[in-house]
Amino acid sequence: MIETTASPFPQVRLRPWLGIVAAALSILAMWMGLVWAPTDAVQGDVYRVIYVHVPTAWLAYLAFVVVFLASIGWLWTRRPWFDALAVASAEIGVLFTGLFIVAGSIWAKPTWGVWWTWDPRLVTTAVMFVMYVGYLLLRSLSSDFERRATRAAILGIVAVVDVPIVHLSVLWMNSQHQLPTVLRPPGGGSPSMDPAMSLTLVVSVLAFTFVYLALIVERMDLERARQQRIIEARS
């Protein structure tokens, strides 16, 4: 029987600092991405969409790995805090996956001439998106709290298999998508970036990471309030 929604970890006061840092870094990243970073010699200014596309991709991967870890946490401890973390991270992961598909399409149209193509990276990303939409659908159609959390946790553990498949698809299969630039395997991958572009990318990733953390904290707060209402209703 669930008795507490308390966190199993020491309490740290994160609001409103996370939101403030996220906003500040986002403004800095926007300025760097749109103004400060140099124009690409081949692609011109259209390449600047990578300052949204790449961070949202990485944060989507991170979000789904967090879902995996939180799912293990729920199955191991049965603490609702882990379930709240899982659902919060899954929702944000789905949002970021959608964003990075859209950003990728915006880049692809002027570069490849099409909004979408049946490229392994794109297809596996679309599959990952549908998988986690299915995760959220499964949660929304389950009425009992513990059963919902358990089913979602099992799916969250299995679905994470697609995350490395998405990232490594460009290496395993013939792909139009460029090879990994930062997380390159030894001896492989596309050329490294201009230092100014790399710095801008790092700042963008940091900005999106803080956005993710800020959203997670807010969403978890809502979920834990809902869990508390369920516990109170039972008692």
Place this chain on the structure above:
Amino acid sequence: MIARASLVALRELFAERNQPDGLAAALTFTATLVLLESLAFGPGRATQPDVASGVFWIAILFASVLISTRSFDRDLEDDAIDAIIALPGGREAIYAGKMAALGIVLALVALVAGVFAIFLLDLEPALPWHVALVGVMGVLALLPVSVFTSVLALRVRARVAVVPILTFPLLVPQLVAATQGMSAALSGASAEALGWTGLLAAFALVYTVLGLTIVPAAIE
């Protein structure tokens, strides 16, 4: 565990024999799907190994979902699921037993659909034993996921829609491997066919072990 799994499997097979609506539906649906897909692609393209393989494996994919959903529907309708859960022993035996029984049913459907596809599309498999091997491994790779998602969606509203939504994305790698493997076997590329068969075997093993380990927590 093996004894209990055998009991569950035998029960499933007897239930299917007494009420073969699941098998009949799967056979009819699969044959219809093969026919419709062939018509959609046209006789010229449908006979090409890669297209014929895709036609076949998409039909089997739908059949695996249909068979596993129907199996659990029958248990829920008859309130048999509670009796099965109450049997002594671990719940992983339920998953194992279901997989064993539904594997036999799906293999039968795949065999009939395969023969139908060969005659309908006038195929001449260059490596018939490789085709059979890819077929067996494909069934073993698809089924754990179908049973797993059917268990997850047990007693969930709109199960009929949720199970395919959960199953199909998880089965994309297996679908690609099965299609490429069978296409290679039909074309006579032995090494390539065996390579894809190995990948299917790996998926079958991983998802079976994963299912036996964590799915029992969802059986209730």
